[in-house]
Structures are given as structure tokens and as C-alpha cells.
Amino acid sequence: MTSQSLVYLVALPLFGSALLLLGGKRTNRWGHLFATAISASAFGVGLYQFSVMLGQPDSQRALTQKLFSWISVGTFQVDAGLMVDQLSICFVLLITGVGTLIHIYSIAYMSHDLDRRRFFAYLNFFIAAMLLLVLGDSYLNLYVGWEGVGLASYLLIGFWNQKPTYATAAKKAFVANRVGDMGLSLAIMIAFATLGTVSFAGVKEHAGQASTGALTAIGIMLLVAATGKSAQFPLQAWLGDAMAGPTPVSALIHAATMVTAGVYLITRSNFIFDAAPTAQLAVAIIGAITLLFGAVIGMAKDDIKKALAASTMSQIGYMVLGAGLGPAGYAFAIMHLLTHGFFKAGMFLGAGSVMHGMNDEVNMRRFGGLRKFMPITFATFGLGYLAIIGVPPFAGFYSKDKIIEVAFNAGGIKGITLGAAALLGAAITAFYMTRVVILTFAGNKRWDEKAHPHESPILMWAPMVLLAVGSVASGFLFTRGDALRNWLAPVVEPMPVHEAELMSPAVVSILALALVVVGVGLAIIKYFLSEVPVVAPTDVTVFTRAARRDLMQDDFNEAVFMRPGQAITRGLVKTDVAVIDGAVRAVARLARGSGNVLRTTQTGFVRSYAMWIFLGAVGLVAAIWMVTL
Amino acid sequence: MNWLTTLMALPLLGALVIAALPKSMSNKVKPVALATTLVVAGATIAMAVGFQRDNVDMQFVEVHSWIPSFGISYALGVDAIALVLILLSVLLAPIVVLAGWNEPNGGRWGVKTFYVLMLVLETMMIGVFAATDVFLFYVFFEAMLIPVYFLIGGYGTGERAAAAVKFLLYSLFGGLLMLVSIIALYVLSGEQGGHTFDTFALSHLKMSSMTENLLFLGFFIAFAIKAPVWPFHTWLPDAAAAATPGTSVLLLGVLDKVGTFGMIRYCLTLFPNATKTFTPVILTLAVISIIYGAFLAIGQKDIKRLIAFTSISHFGFITMGIFAMTSQGHSGATLYMFNHGFSTAALFLVAGWMISRRGSSKIADFGGLQRVTPVMAWTFFIAGMSSLALPGLSSFVSEFLVLVGTYTRYPVAAVIGTFGIVLAALYILIPVQKALHGPVTAGNEALTDLNLREKIAIAPVLAVIVALGFYPSPLLNVINPGAAHTIANAGFTDPLPQINGEVGK
Secondary structure (H helix, E strand, O other), X not given: OEOOOHHHHHHHHHHHHHHHHHHHHHHOOXXXXXXXXXXXXXXXXXXXXXXXXXOOOHHHOOEEEEEEEEEEEOOEEEEEEEEEOHHHHHHHHHHHHHHHHHHHHHHHHOOOOOOHHHHHHHHHHHHHHHHHHHHEOEHHHHHHHHHHHHHHHHHHHOOOOOOHHHHHHHHHHHHHHHHHXXXXXXXXXXXXXXXXXXXXXXXXXXXXXXOHHHHHHHHHHHHHHHHHHOOOOOOOOHHHHHHHOOHHHHHHHHHHOHHHHHHHHHHHOHHHHOOOHHHHHHHHHXXXXXXXXXXXXXXXXXXXXXXXXXXXXXXXXXXXXXHHOHHHOHHHHHHHHHHHHHHHHHHHHHHHHHHHHOOOOOEHHHOOOHHHOOHHHHHHHHHHHHHHHOOOOOHHHHHHHHHHHHHHOOOHHHHHHHHHHHHHHHHHHHHHHHHHHHHHHOOOOOOOOOOOOOOOOHHHHHHHHHHHHHHHHHHHHHHHHHHHHHHHHHHHOOOOOOOOOOOOHHHHHHHHHXXXXXXXXXXXXXXXXXXXXXXXXXXXXXXHHHHHOHHHHHHHHHHHHHHHHHHHHHHHHHHHHHHHHHHHHHHHHHHHOHHHHHHHHHHOHHHHHHHHHHHHHHHHXXXXXXXXX | OOHHHHHHHHHHHHHXXXXXXXXXXXXXXXXXXXXXXXXXXXXXXXXXXXXXXXXXXXXXXXXXXXXXXXXXXXXXXXXXXXXXXXXXXXXXXXHHHHHOOOOOOXXXXXXXXXXXXXXXHHHHHHHHHHEOEHHHHXXXXXHOHHHHHHHHHHHOOOOHHHHHHHHHHHHHHHHHHHHHHHHHHHHHHHXXXXXXXXXXXXXXXXXXXXXXXXXXXXXXXXXXXXOOOOOOOOHXXXXXXXXXXXXXXXXXXXXXXXHHHHHHXXXXXXXXXXXXXXXXXHHHHHHHHHHHHHHXXXXXXXXXXXXXXXXXXXXXXXXXXXXXXXXXXXXXXXXXXXXXXXXXXXXXXXXXXXXXXXXXXXXXXXXXXXXXXXXXXXXXXXXXXXXXXXXXXXXXXXXXXXXXXXXXXXXXXHXXXXXXXXXXXXXXXXXXXXXXXXXXXXXXXXXXXXXHHHHHHHHHHHHHHHHHHHOOXXXXXXXXXXXXXXXXXXXXXXXXXXXXXXXXX
């Protein structure tokens, strides 16, 4: 079915952003309210689309809108076209719903910032780009939103870029994402060369005719893209630094929405991954690695935002793992994405509320006992906590346990390994999240005299309360009568029959709960029953030290990419002056007269040029051979 | 109506008026120059409206015998690519004049001479793209050097004299190689039915493959220097760093395109077989240009040299698109030429304003401009985003077309080229961070933001960058038929998608 109103979803927030940026200071007084209203109206349009879809039979719920022919050269035909189906509407409602709550929260959170209008302009721009990402009807349209959210993320991480480390964090995020974007570019090129189209419908239609090799290549490149955007191993290093952005940004972009775009991309491309088992297995493995990687880092962080960021990385690992399990897992990956959107956004807003009351302190060793001073923040954060560690009947219990269960039932060693990793992750999650809650809200107060903790204003706590409701109820609602699975079925085509299962839901839940109890118990012993030092102890094991350093991810990147890259740059700059321009100058000198020529031979320059020319010739031949492969 | 001759005559007329202005009216020099370039731009648009986009033959043709004893004609005409490049030239000209209002002040020869040179250069830019007689093309190709030489040497900064000489010698060297090839073509044409310099007639010459290869190289090296393609590039950073920002815009934005234009118009058309022979070498040089230019840009400490090296990377993309011989690659490359003109213009003009305010072109001397001069900082940022081909801006469309078009025939070249997009993020974001972000550093506290004239000059550039990013069809629809024609003429067809190919087998 076609729809005439999809374009408003993207156009409204884009207009809001442009108006605030071009309007400048004139819009200072009402800009934040205007942006919030725009975001809310986009949510309204989303709800309207949803209601239209509900009124249609299963197979006809997808709505499309072609705007104009965007790029048309020969057989490369890409329309500026939008499409909303059962999968993308979930994202539309999450993005605009949570997005609007975070707009509201930010009105108060950013009230003292001189650049508040610019902040809201960026937020609106992000909403527009993220909606384009999930609404684009082709990989190339998605790519526009994909880099658009990257730009929004860059601008918001660097919102306070007068501080050099924040500016560096923004640049790091953009560059890491560009590495992922390169994967998306290549996936699109391979898709066009193989299938002659880059639209989702076209690729889905022709994927069956393509070779497994080509589909695997496309799948791997899409996975590269997903690792960049979703902070998955090995492109995860930027997410921790991204916490330099204002906390509402961390909640919206770096927890609930943008970082989950990789999961969207993989689920959207289910027709490729289902036909390319190797690529699909790679997705599952990356997810499993990252869920443990993030969880381990989460155990060692004293910065509340960085602990939550590590947790986000880990939780998206669960989603990627789910998506990598194929038709059995897609729906649960999306379910965990949605429940995570509620509880993690809620906890980030809670962290922001704590910082708001504690002079922007982020070190949890400087918190303690805050539950008495911030009861609402404590309560909402606590509900999010119960949801993330998977206590029934809170949201995470339904979504995470299902991923663990499907992982175990993937069969063979693969199933046992992935399932065990997911189960272990659940225990570690329970530990580090309990640690966060205890260090922040329980125990003795450890803050200094200057801090006067207080509850945040209603504009901040009301969104937290609403998100807490989602943390409590969403999992339960999604699983009533398999509601979400059935809803998504036309897009991801779930497996019709259940084969013999290794683990039944009950067994998985009992195992998971037992491990959660262990994790919680250990954290209570370590952080509640013993004294918490205000300064992080230094006599710790090498493992703790590694975890504090993000498992050496920056050290690795610096050693393998940054320093060699800088060496190459320096080397080439010198070569350009000495060798290439040097050769030109040498020719000029040669032309000046034979006397000079003779002198040049004496200095040995020619010998070194000869060597360079020889090496260059060898390299050139090799390069020609490669390029024409 | 002789459109093309009129277009070429208008700037000369303006130059004459300026030259004739008495000293008492010296304050009218700049307005006359601006008015002239605006009239030329308007006239060109009026001509372009009448361009039949599905007609692949030369249009607005004018032929007059010039030196009949040698078969040399004053022959003009435009196809799609020539039209696009002429449009680029005449649209950038008024922007350059307006943006660089104060550039000629303090030059060696005064304000009058500066604008006479600029307007003469505009005539030649139109002529070099409009000429359909090879000899006439050569005359414009070489004559263009003269105003540029004086613009750099007389009005530039730093080691302007040395840079101007280097530019001149380099270009002359390439031009001489091309001249040898042109004379050889002339001789061959005499043996095969009558001396001529007509491009179309020359494209039907028969020659041995050895001859064809050598003549091809004569043309190609001249164009590779002009474009410039690695390793013929070292004149460009020196020239761009020494020239005034406006001159640099014309140098990188328009004059360098004569190289890539020449590859399509002359190398591909006159020597189709040699083109095939040398394609692997040229693609390799193109890929090296992309990566090498990007690395060198990352390593620069001077903002003008940095922009020059980003252009070398971009010219690598254009060259790759041309020699990939697919309709996407070709259309993409032509669109890239136009888009690069605007995006480099934006970068260079803003960089010029930053430099003239700060009195230094070292990136390290800037810092925190986003807080001091927000409009200038934003303009630089958007220009930078265009240079790194952010989707939604015009250069993304052309860069992606080049990559996808190259991939279908030469996947490895395209894959290596794609690494360029990561390096692009670095060469833009590093100067953005150093110059715009961070605390306001000493010497930058009192910088003034863009004034109204500067805003008026840059606004259309940014508007074009954004508009063509979302809606490139107006240009693509003009370019596509011509690009497809060139590919077909050279004996190529687009590779079929793998799934169709297998069905075909």
C-alpha cells in the first residue's frame, strides 16, 4: 500500500533542526519547546501509521512512499523512497517515543547551558536521520540515514568540544563509524554488481539466484557496518569515550536508538544472512564476544556513565547474537532491543539525574546512599536494574532469556558455546549492575561537603517514570500470545516448527536466575558488606587493570592502526618532498647543464633515485596486477 | 546566434572596459568585474536551457576557417560534459570575484590588472571546453597558463614566484608532449585524406598500435599533469598554497578539470585501443592518487596545502571513474568534476577568509573558532563534510557512482578506493578539531565573523552542494546520455549483474 504521510516523519524533525540552526539566537527563547513539539508530532505521525497498519491484513501492512528518482544512471536506479513495515514501525515508535521523552528531560537538564537551542537542533536532526535510516526503502537510502546519525552523534558527543578530550572523543566516534560505513558501501557495491539492484525488495527478490559466495561477502560487509555503528567487537572502542556527550544524548543515541542500528541492519537483511550461513555464524560469534567483552569492562568501571556504556555494548551483543541465530532469533533480538530501549534509556536518564544533583560528578566511588536524597531516581533506576538483570516479570527477563534459550538450541557445539557465553554474560551483568546500584544508591555517603544531592525537577523525573513503566511491563506485553513474534513474522519469517530442544524455557530460566543470584550475591558481599574505598584501589589483579583499560582496546588500536598510520603519513610526506618532488627538481637540475649532471652522479643521489625507481617499478607492477584481478 | 563566441567575448569586453576606466573611476573596477561575470553566468544559463539533452552530437556549433593552409578552424561546440564544465566555470567566476573582493589589494600590479587577468582567464576557460578543433584546444590549453602565471606570481603569498614558475614549467612540459602528438595526428590525417585538426575527423584515423600508444601517452601525460594524477602532482600544492584563494578556486576547481575533461574528450575518443591498453596502469595511478593524496592531506600542517592534497585524492576518484568504462563510473566522474568544483570552492574560500583574518595559514595557529566565529566555522565544517562525501551532500552522489561503477568492472580498484572514505574522515576532522574546536587559543580571540558580502558569496555555493546532494537529477539527466555515448563509442557495455550473467552463460 502507498502512504502519503511517511515523508512527514523525516521532514518534520529535519525542518525543526534547520529552523533552529538557521534561525540562530532569535529562536533561543522557544527553540527547545518547538523542537520538543516537533518530536512529539513525529511520534503522533508514527502512531497514526501504526494504526493504519493495524487495520490491514498481515501481508499488506507495509506502507511505501516514492518521493522522486534520486540517482539514476544506466541500470543503477535509486529512488528517494520510504517504506514502513512491521519491523520499521517498532523503531519509529521507539525513536520518536523515547526521543520525545528525552527532549522533555533535556529541557530541564540543559536549562543552564548557553547553547541549549543548538542542542535541541542537533536532537531534532538526529531524530530525522534515524527515522530515515529505518524508513529508507533501499540500502542506499538507509546509508544516508546511517551517516546522518553518525554526524548527529559526532556533533552531540562533541557538544562541549571546547574541552579537547571531548572533541577527540567525537572525532574517534566518527572515524570508527566510517570504518563501518566502508563496509556498508562495499556491501552496496557487491549487491549491485551481483544482483543489479540495491533496494530491499529487489535484493530480497533476487537473493535466491545469487551465489553463496557473493551473499557471504555482502553479509560480512554488512556485519562490518554493524560493528561500527553498534560498537561491536572489534570496532567497539569509541562508545566509552562517546560518554563525553551530554547524558540525554547517551540515553537516546548511545543506548536506546542509534547504536542498535546494526541490529536493525542485520535483521532487515535477514534474506541475505539466512542464505549465507558463514556470515550468519560470524554475526553470532561477534555478538557473543561483545556481550562478554562489554560485561567484563562493566565490572571495572567507576564512572557511572562508562559502566552503563559498557553494559550497552554488552546488551547489544545479546541482540547481535540473537540476530545471528537466524529466523529463530530475529524477533527476540528486536524484542531485547525494544526492552533495552526502555530500561537502558531510563537508567541513563537516572544517571543524568544523579549527576544533576551531584555537581556533574560521575565517579560512583564518590556517591553512596543517594536513595534517601533521590527517591524517584532510585526507584526508576531500580526498576531498570531489575529489568536488565532479568528478574521476572520485568522486561529483560522475557527478552534476554529467550536469546539464551535460542542460542542453546542452535544445535551442536555452536549452540552450547553461544548459549554458555550468553548465560555467563547474564551472571556478569547481574554483578556489575548490582555494583552500580549499590555504589550509587546504597551504603554510606562518600561525597564531599560541597555536594548537596537533591531530587531532579518533574520535567526530568516524569520521563524516567514513563521509561520505568516500560521496563516493568514491555516484556510481558510483547510476549502475550507471542504478540511481537507474530507481528514481525511477515518480515523475518520465523521457523515454523520447533525441533527437539536442548534446553526448555523453564530450564534456561532457572539456570539464568541461579547465575543472576550468584552475581548479585557476589556484588553484595564485595560492595555492600565491605567498605568501599573512595579512591580506586591500585593493588588489583592484572585482569582488573585490563578491564579498567577497556581490555586494552585503545592500546591495540594505537599500536596496530594509529601509530603505523602516523608513521606512514610522516614517511609519505617526506617521500613526496624528497623523492617525487626531488626527482622533478633533479630533472630541472639535469637540464641546467652537463657540469651539474656530472656533479650529481658524484653525490650518489642518482644511485638512491635508481633504487627508488626500481622499487617503485616493482610496486607499480604488483599494483597493476592486483587492480586488474 | 553564436552563443559560444558571445560567451567568450563578454569577459573580454568587460576586461576592455576595466582597462579603459580612468583613474578617477578606479572604485568601479570591482563592480564592473562582478557585473561582467554575472552577465556571463546568466547568458550561459540561458544557453544551457536550450541544450537538447538527448542529443549526443555537438551543439551550438560554430565553424569558421582560421588558418586554411593548415586546416585549422575556429570550431566551437559543446556536448554534455563540456556544457557542465562551462557552467561550473561561469558560476564560480562571480563567486570568486565577490568572495575575494580584497584579494588584489597589495598585489604587484594593482587592482585593474588583476581583474583583466581574471576575465581573460574566464574567456579561456570557456574556450578550452568549447573548442572542437584540436589545435584551437591546444592554443587555449597553453594560453590559459599566462593569466594564471601572473595571478599567482603577482598577487599570491609566500614563495609565489617560485610556485608560479614551477606551475608554468610543469604545464609547458606536458603541453609540449601533447603538441608533438597533435602534430603527428595532423600528419597522419594528411596521409589519410586531407589535413585537419577536427576532433571528430581525427577520431576515425587509422594507425598502428605503437603509434596510437605513443600519441595517447603524449595527450595523457599532459592531462595527468593538469589533473593532476600521482606522480605528476607536486606542482599543485605549491601553486595552491601560493595563489590567492580565488585563484586557487579556479585552479583546482576549473583548470585542473581540463585534465580530466581532456582524458574523456581526447584520450578516449581519439585512441580507444590505446585507452584499453593503458587502462590498468591508469587505474593503478588513480588508486594511488586517492590513497596517497589522502595520506598526504592528513600529514599537512598548512591548510591550503591540505586542501590541495585532498583534491589530488578527489582527482584520483575522477580518473578512476573515467577509466572504469561503465556508465555509472563515467556519469559519476563528470558529476564529480562539477561537485568537486563547488566543494573545493567552499573549502578554499572559507580557508582564505580564516587565513586573512588570522594572518597565518598554519592549522596549529587556529583554535576554538566555533565559539569566536560561529558562521565561518559552520561554513568550513559543511564544506569539509562535502569534501568527505557525506551522504545528503552533492559529492556523495558522484563519489558513490564512481565507486559502484568501478566495482562492477574492477572490484579490487574500487575496494582500495573505498579506503579513501576513511582517510577522508581523518583529513577533514583533524583540521576541524584543531581549528574549530578546543579552547580559543591566543591570537584568535578577536577574529571577526563573516560579513554580509562573504555570506552572500558563500551561500549559493553551499546551497548548490545541498541541493545537488538531494536532487542530482537536473545535472545527471544532462550528463547520462553523453556518458553512455562515450562508453559505447569506446566499445564498452556495462557489465551485467552476476545473476543475469550466469543465466546468459
